[in-house]
Amino acid sequence: MSAPNAVEKGAAAVGAHLVRDVSLPALVLHREALEHNIRWMQAFVSNSGAELAPHGKTSMMPALFQRQIEAGAWGITLANAVQTRAAYAGGVRRVLMANQLVGAPNMALVADLLADNDFDFHCMVDHPDNVTDLGLFFAARGLRLNVMIEYGVVGGRCGCRSEQEVRELAKAIKAQPALALTGIEGYEGVIHGEQAVSGIRDFAASLVRLAVDLQNNGSFDLPKPIITASGSAWYDLIAESFETQNAAGRFLSVLRPGSYVAHDHGIYKDAQCCVLDRRSDLNEGLRPALEVWAHVQSMPEPGFAVIALGKRDVAYDAGLPVPLKRYKAGILPAEGDDVSACKVTAVMDQHAFMTVAPGVELRIGDIISFGTSHPCLTFDKWQVGCLVDEQLQVVESLHTCF
Incomplete structure (x- = not known):
């Protein structure tokens, strides 16, 4: 019996859509x-x-x-x-x-x-x-x-x-x-x-x-x-x-x-704000391009969700992941709902604990996009990142070589 083919962590085919076709969690870069x-x-x-x-x-x-x-x-x-x-x-x-x-x-x-x-x-x-x-x-x-x-x-x-x-x-x-x-x-x-x-x-x-x-x-x-x-x-x-x-x-x-x-x-978001305060001639600064996407895995208690995302997927040394938007898995066009009022309170190897804000309705399998702090220690956890366009479609796979 032959061994199954190895799958690179984060790999996704060009043309795949984040909410429908990509195995999560995934490292996402917005083009x-x-x-x-x-x-x-x-x-x-x-x-x-x-x-x-x-x-x-x-x-x-x-x-x-x-x-x-x-x-x-x-x-x-x-x-x-x-x-x-x-x-x-x-x-x-x-x-x-x-x-x-x-x-x-x-x-x-x-x-x-x-x-x-x-x-x-x-x-x-x-x-x-x-x-x-x-x-x-x-x-x-x-x-x-x-x-x-x-x-x-x-x-x-x-x-x-x-x-x-x-x-x-x-x-x-x-x-x-x-x-x-x-x-x-x-x-x-x-x-x-x-x-x-x-x-x-x-x-x-x-x-x-x-x-x-x-x-x-x-x-x-x-x-x-x-x-x-x-x-x-x-x-x-x-x-x-x-x-x-x-x-x-x-x-x-x-x-x-x-x-x-x-x-x-x-x-670095905070540092950039300081740069813009010091330099009034700069009209616009940098934009966050990096996110990690993951599924809601379990909701064992009211107001509490476990996300399939952990220390092996995202930096946690300079702040925990920041919930950004919720997407319905498989539903296109992908309309993200703001879930920034939710909060990650702890991360384990493969799990993140997230409090669910009042008024936010989640179900198992929903997809959450997370912002990170200190990108160096998020990149190094991935073999491949998904470069996506404005429609969240993968346009290129970007390989790391750590």
């Missing part, structure tokens, strides 16, 4: 909002005098990488060597790896890609030990690796903790013929608190000041070195700081937001 977000962020970054290298770890969907590059992205940011190899297989030829390249097996993955002279790769360093290891490994391969110094903040994530450490590290890189110092990088998303805005501006100013200092000392191996920062919450402040300090004149300014491509109904 109109997705395309709007890609255009919007590219225009914002270009108008700021910078280049865009979207962080691909958000979706790990090569089809989205290609859309971003076709819209004008300078390259794609990634988090590790395995992601880099997956993006390369998907056609990406310029990568900022916004992390340190550590461990010989990971170095070997990158070395194999560098055999392609058209592949432009840059990774981060923040310690002399890593510089030595990289220098020895790539020298033995007869290759030269592009590295950028990561500058961090005390109590934050990776990165040199002082300007003096940065200067000393630049000297260590210079002593390794197999390494080329191509720029400086920072990440402002670890700066929090009531004074976050001023702290981020100070951090960006320090980043630019260091870049100027290193350039004046002849530390860089590019005539126009890269200076880069920016996650998905504070990109406007980084763009403003780089532009104000004329970083784009002496340097190639690169911004790296990633979650914008799908946006969300939680932390």
Whole structure:
């Protein structure tokens, strides 16, 4: 007896309709909002005098990488060597790896890609030990690796903790013929608190000041070195700081937001509201393009529904799923009813507990669309996402490569 064919989680045929033909739960991306977000962020970054290298770890969907590059992205940011190899297989030829390249097996993955002279790769360093290891490994391969110094903040994530450490590290890189110092990088998303805005501006100013200092000392191996920062919450402040300090004149300014491509109904929705408050010239912001759809599975008590959706399907680290609309399974045209007054109170591995608001009538088998918070940790739970048009018909299957 032969084994049944494997089914990719989230797979749906082109032409299928969400309320009639698709096995749920499913990851859903709305084409109109997705395309709007890609255009919007590219225009914002270009108008700021910078280049865009979207962080691909958000979706790990090569089809989205290609859309971003076709819209004008300078390259794609990634988090590790395995992601880099997956993006390369998907056609990406310029990568900022916004992390340190550590461990010989990971170095070997990158070395194999560098055999392609058209592949432009840059990774981060923040310690002399890593510089030595990289220098020895790539020298033995007869290759030269592009590295950028990561500058961090005390109590934050990776990165040199002082300007003096940065200067000393630049000297260590210079002593390794197999390494080329191509720029400086920072990440402002670890700066929090009531004074976050001023702290981020100070951090960006320090980043630019260091870049100027290193350039004046002849530390860089590019005539126009890269200076880069920016996650998905504070990109406007980084763009403003780089532009104000004329970083784009002496340097190639690169911004790296990633979650914008799908946006969300939680932390990035809130962050976008703050961006629009700070920038009165922006008439419209990003639109949430990502949802997860699931069936009502059980209604064991009055006012309480169990949804066939859980921790294995949707992010829950930065807020629970948000009920948006209810659809009647199999009924076309699909008219969604607002169920935003309902509330998810808990999620288990494969179940979500939802209170049913007064006046909302549900039955077993109804379909609920949910918004999410923190799209990175929703995408990584899926092999395939359904790209749908305005009529909720699947127009493309978008594969992930986590």
